[in-house]
Amino acid sequence: MSQNARESLSALMDNEGDDLELRRVLKTLESEPDAAEAWRRYHLMRSLLRRDHDIDVSTDLSAGIMARLDAEPAPAIEEPRLAPRRSSHSLGRSAGIAAAVTLMVITGVQFYQGSDFTSTGGDAQLADGETRSSSTQPQRSLAAQASGGSQAVPVGMPLFSPASSGAQSGLMPVGAGFDSPLFMTPNPRQSQRNDQEQARLLQSYLDRHAEGAAYGSGDVWMPLLRASGNETLGQR
Amino acid sequence: MVGRRIARRLAFLSSAALLFPLTPAIAETQAERFDCRQLAEWERPGSPLEWFERSLWASHCHTFQARAVRIGIDGVRTLALSREIQDGIEREVARFLDGPSVFFERRGLIGRMTWSGGDEEVPASPAGIARHIEQYYRLGMGSDERIANRSAVRLDIEPLDGMRFGQRLWLDLQTALPLKRELIDDRGRVVETFQLTELQPPELHDGGVVLDAQRPPPEHPWRPGWLPEGFIDQPIDTHDEQRDRAIGHRLYSDGLSTLSLFVEPIEEGQERLIPGLHRLGISLAVVRHVVGDEYPMQVVVMGELPPRVLVQVAENLTWREVPSRE
8 A cells, every 4th residue: 555545545534635535545445455454444443442333344335435426526626716735625525525434334234233122111212212303302311222232333335325216116215315414413322322223113123024934934933033022020 | 746745634624623722813713723643644754845844844733842042143142942832823932041031922823825815725834835945945955963962854945046045954853843943145154043952852732733814915005016036925914012103014935035025104203214224133124215105105125135135125116006095
């Protein structure tokens, strides 16, 4: 990995790169596997330092981001007064790019580990949060998180674009793009709470899926154990 | 040949119906029953497919207590299992022996292959599945092994296309009960293992097990425009016990792999899933928000299948031209 690429990478990590820099880095990532590795490592280190446990950078998203950049209209020639490359203007833009990168990582695949979303009282309280309008919801007790068990861990996986064409069958996607500011909250605790709510909601669908799968798949135990189960009160 | 054998077996069903007290829900329909006692007279299976079919009947007809482990994405969990049959209704209970004391309970019966469209007899799912899966999977026998201190035969079930997961099954030589099951993804990785570690001597149920009634399919204004080959509409009717919401649910299965399709209106102030691909354990869900039937709708396609299959199902949902809303 060249010194230039390393510097560009570093600048981007510090929100000091512009989109040209981002393109250059992504090009490098395509041709140099170790650069991609470094990119992931830097992010991982930063995430660990910031304790962003819910951001995983184990998967290479650069291809998807590059495609997205290519699809964007070419930037118009900037007005002459914006001559210096790393002005405050470019800082703002690059922060936006960095945010977009992060957003893509965490909207790639949401991965929720475990299935211990049992219907205890605390959980039931947590479960009624509205994902998109969390500001209107009072902060719920995080007791369920503190009690351990399931930690929602999103992982990136660029194989599915929710913004993909919905023109078939007369269906139109609504708010399904990467542009929807779903996870823009900078607060890791807030984000974790959203993940918990999403995981709990998802589990309610999985419970029904498991019930049906036990009927139709010739096996009972595996589907049954994917459902959420019930907390026992004392020994049975 | 399989069909003739099944017809003979099902002839036992109705005669058994009067011998047992029926639960209120079942009594209304004078449920058909499958007489489990006939299993004792069946010859030992020969081919992999016969072994597989026998294991399905055996799973419905035996009662036992066992210890087991499940090895999944979240690690290893040990379990106590019990299976009993009361009044023709099967009851399975599993309880985790480590971590939080969580238990799972299910009541079931012998299912049907699909909804009933008319006068045609819909086969019971063990017979139907056995006939069906051969078209989509290659079944082979592995070497004999010992599982839970019992002799077992191994069945390798490989999908013929990349649209579904495979399985390896170890069946008890004596009863054909599944002793171990591995779920194998499209890249050949074992993603989930369930294995008995100790099996109290299983008993063949001395009576009948209720066979699901034949029911017509419910009406929905939507249907999948594409499904992987061999996935059949399953006659199930699930409800969300936690939330009082009308979520349409259809389940499709090829006999081994299943996928669920959930469609519901998006309403202000109600929680919803973020569009994209989600994963919970080994189950994946593709979520889309679309406009269908003139309303914003949430579509969730869920299953233990390659993600592109779920994406394709989600992207090809079709709406009826003239929706019938109540």
